[in-house]
Amino acid sequence: MSAQPAPLLALDLTGTFAFGLNGALTAVRAARLDVVGVVVLGMITALGGGFIRDVLIDSLPPATLLDWRYYTLAAGGGLIAFALSRHLRRLEPAIDVLDAVGLSTFAVIGASKALDAGLGVAPAILLGVVTAVGGGTIRDTLVRRIPTVLRTGLYAVPALVGAAITVATVETGLYGLPAALGAAAACFLIRVLGLRLGLNAPEPPETRSPGGRKQNRA
Amino acid sequence: MSAQPAPLLALDLTGTFAFGLNGALTAVRAARLDVVGVVVLGMITALGGGFIRDVLIDSLPPATLLDWRYYTLAAGGGLIAFALSRHLRRLEPAIDVLDAVGLSTFAVIGASKALDAGLGVAPAILLGVVTAVGGGTIRDTLVRRIPTVLRTGLYAVPALVGAAITVATVETGLYGLPAALGAAAACFLIRVLGLRLGLNAPEPPETRSPGGRKQNRA
Amino acid sequence: MSAQPAPLLALDLTGTFAFGLNGALTAVRAARLDVVGVVVLGMITALGGGFIRDVLIDSLPPATLLDWRYYTLAAGGGLIAFALSRHLRRLEPAIDVLDAVGLSTFAVIGASKALDAGLGVAPAILLGVVTAVGGGTIRDTLVRRIPTVLRTGLYAVPALVGAAITVATVETGLYGLPAALGAAAACFLIRVLGLRLGLNAPEPPETRSPGGRKQNRA
Numbered sequence: 276m277s278a279q280p281a282p283l284l285a286l287d288l289t290g291t292f293a294f295g296l297n298g299a300l301t302a303v304r305a306a307r308l309d310v311v312g313v314v315v316l317g318m319i320t321a322l323g324g325g326f327i328r329d330v331l332i333d334s335l336p337p338a339t340l341l342d343w344r345y346y347t348l349a350a351g352g353g354l355i356a357f358a359l360s361r362h363l364r365r366l367e368p369a370i371d372v373l374d375a376v377g378l379s380t381f382a383v384i385g386a387s388k389a390l391d392a393g394l395g396v397a398p399a400i401l402l403g404v405v406t407a408v409g410g411g412t413i414r415d416t417l418v419r420r421i422p423t424v425l426r427t428g429l430y431a432v433p434a435l436v437g438a439a440i441t442v443a444t445v446e447t448g449l450y451g452l453p454a455a456l457g458a459a460a461a462c463f464l465i466r467v468l469g470l471r472l473g474l475n476a477p478e479p480p481e482t483r484s485p486g487g488r489k490q491n492r493a
Numbered sequence: 494m495s496a497q498p499a500p501l502l503a504l505d506l507t508g509t510f511a512f513g514l515n516g517a518l519t520a521v522r523a524a525r526l527d528v529v530g531v532v533v534l535g536m537i538t539a540l541g542g543g544f545i546r547d548v549l550i551d552s553l554p555p556a557t558l559l560d561w562r563y564y565t566l567a568a569g570g571g572l573i574a575f576a577l578s579r580h581l582r583r584l585e586p587a588i589d590v591l592d593a594v595g596l597s598t599f600a601v602i603g604a605s606k607a608l609d610a611g612l613g614v615a616p617a618i619l620l621g622v623v624t625a626v627g628g629g630t631i632r633d634t635l636v637r638r639i640p641t642v643l644r645t646g647l648y649a650v651p652a653l654v655g656a657a658i659t660v661a662t663v664e665t666g667l668y669g670l671p672a673a674l675g676a677a678a679a680c681f682l683i684r685v686l687g688l689r690l691g692l693n694a695p696e697p698p699e700t701r702s703p704g705g706r707k708q709n710r711a
Numbered sequence: 712m713s714a715q716p717a718p719l720l721a722l723d724l725t726g727t728f729a730f731g732l733n734g735a736l737t738a739v740r741a742a743r744l745d746v747v748g749v750v751v752l753g754m755i756t757a758l759g760g761g762f763i764r765d766v767l768i769d770s771l772p773p774a775t776l777l778d779w780r781y782y783t784l785a786a787g788g789g790l791i792a793f794a795l796s797r798h799l800r801r802l803e804p805a806i807d808v809l810d811a812v813g814l815s816t817f818a819v820i821g822a823s824k825a826l827d828a829g830l831g832v833a834p835a836i837l838l839g840v841v842t843a844v845g846g847g848t849i850r851d852t853l854v855r856r857i858p859t860v861l862r863t864g865l866y867a868v869p870a871l872v873g874a875a876i877t878v879a880t881v882e883t884g885l886y887g888l889p890a891a892l893g894a895a896a897a898c899f900l901i902r903v904l905g906l907r908l909g910l911n912a913p914e915p916p917e918t919r920s921p922g923g924r925k926q927n928r929a
Binding site: 302306308309310311312315316326330335336337340341343346347416417418419 | 548549550551610611612613615616619620630634637639640642643644645646648649650
Binding site: 524527544554559634636 | 852
């Protein structure tokens with residue numbers, strides 16, 4: 276954690292704040308909650324993915340509980356979201372962009388930490404994705420939404436691309452700040468493009484049958 | 494664990510039994526389950542919060558799996574709840590009090606253990622709350638209820654107060670059995686008063702709009 | 712992990728593949744998801760129970776993230792399930808049998824690993840059950856189904872029997888490949904018989920009242 280270069284740390288803290296803000300706003304959109312519920316969900320979104328990663332790579336207590344900046348930014352994002360929830364509709368485009376920022380930075384940093392912990396190539400990519408989507412998945416489950424990662428292929432896929440570029444550059448000795456930023460940018464662009472263009476991953480054949488499309492979705 | 498003074502241990506075991514009983518009764522209220530499901534949910538309620546805390550402070554295996562009294566009381570509470578579920582309506586006031594007992598003891602002991610594990614002031618308070626509300630949150634999610642901690646501000650807030658008093662007295666060297674009992678009593682009173690008076694934490698502005706109040710709630 | 716005799720390893724890998732395939736098929740049945748969602752749920756079903764066990768016995772990173780065969784079989788099962796999901800109805804009997812295979816092998820191996828980690832008799836049996844039902848429970852929660860383990864007594868009970876036989880034979884020095892296979896077979900038979908005969912564990916008195924039977928179930 277402490278050895279993280281300043282720009283990566285800045286990215287990680289930005290992602291934490293973005294997820295705290297965004298997670299809380301998403302929670303407000305899905306269920307009417309009081310200030311405690313909103314802040315709790317913001318913190319869970321911001322810290323949850325990293326918790327799962329740190330548990331699985333046996334790096335405990337989680338880094339974000341040892342460094343006050345992380346949990347303060349996560350809680351602060353949640354509080355700001357509560358204050359802003361009156362203007363929710365106008366904020367929707369910003370929510371999506373903030374979410375893409377968190378997704379990108381967490382995928383890169385998660386994959387890199389998993390490699391540092393001695394995991395292989397595939398599990399490291401997997402843990403990058405888990406770091407990126409884990410917090411939002413816990414939040415969605417708590418407010419009884421089908422998690423975004425299950426509904427939308429182009430949520431896990433950009434995280435996978437960001438994590439894979441990270442792992443590839445580490446394995447080839449090319450990893451560094453430019454590679455990390457490039458990997459995060461790739462994830463961010465795919466995510467935002469997917470949102471704009473309404474792209475999606477392939478679905479099972481049944482869902483394309485007439486009259487039945489997506490009828491089971493949240 | 495073993496160094497815990499006898500009255501705190503008694504409190505902790507009481508909380509475990511109360512949560513086992515109460516968690517199982519809540520489960521029966523929310524969904525018709527067979528005896529296995531009821532006991533499982535009682536055990537999850539009683540042991541889940543401590544599991545999350547012990548994972549995050551890297552104190553594994555969890556203390557409650559190493560000491561037979563914990564898991565026996567948790568399972569026993571669940572079994573008694575199954576036997577009593579016929580009289581559910583008459584038991585509702587007792588359920589709330591039992592829940593407040595578990596909430597109070599777990600908040601105090603959780604915060605104290607997190608400090609022992611070397612966490613800072615804010616994360617220790619946070620983990621006190623997580624210990625207190627974690628098990629019930631897992632239970633609610635499994636039976637598809639929006640977790641109490643998200644719906645009711647005066648569920649997390651008393652736990653926060655109990656954990657904060659605990660941390661404050663430890664940091665000022667005043668912690669001991671009287672302080673622990675006082676912190677637990679403060680949490681208990683706030684929780685029970687909140688229930689009696691129907692108090693709640695502030696909600697986002699939208700929920701106060703006419704015709705839309707709480708319409709998304711479970 | 713590496714010390715596991717070849718037939719037990721084969722059983723464990725078979726269970727992982729069976730749960731990956733079965734978990735993904737169950738997910739397709741419960742909610743229309745794209746290929747990413749289906750594979751994610753297959754992997755969660757196959758790896759989730761072992762993750763919880765490995766976290767609680769402090770054996771991290773989880774064995775299944777260190778050995779490529781596990782996560783490859785889990786993901787492969789999910790991919791095959793996605794390809795097969797067109798023929799879902801015809802596959803239902805096979806899904807149940809595959810599920811029973813995973814349940815049986817995971818209960819035995821989970822209990823045995825928990826004993827190896829120094830847990831007592833009751834927690835080891837408990838962790839055998841958790842290994843067997845944990846992944847499916849996470850999957851069900853994510854797709855918003857009441858978990859099978861809560862709805863159906865004869866899901867946890869066979870796992871309990873398999874885990875208990877395992878622990879009993881270890882404690883009496885009789886554990887070995889035949890005992891492990893016998894314990895798995897006992898679990899498998901009880902589960903399959905329960906399915907065929909529609910057996911169930913006792914329910915609370917209220918559910919037997921006229922007009923109200925199981926009305927709260929998923």
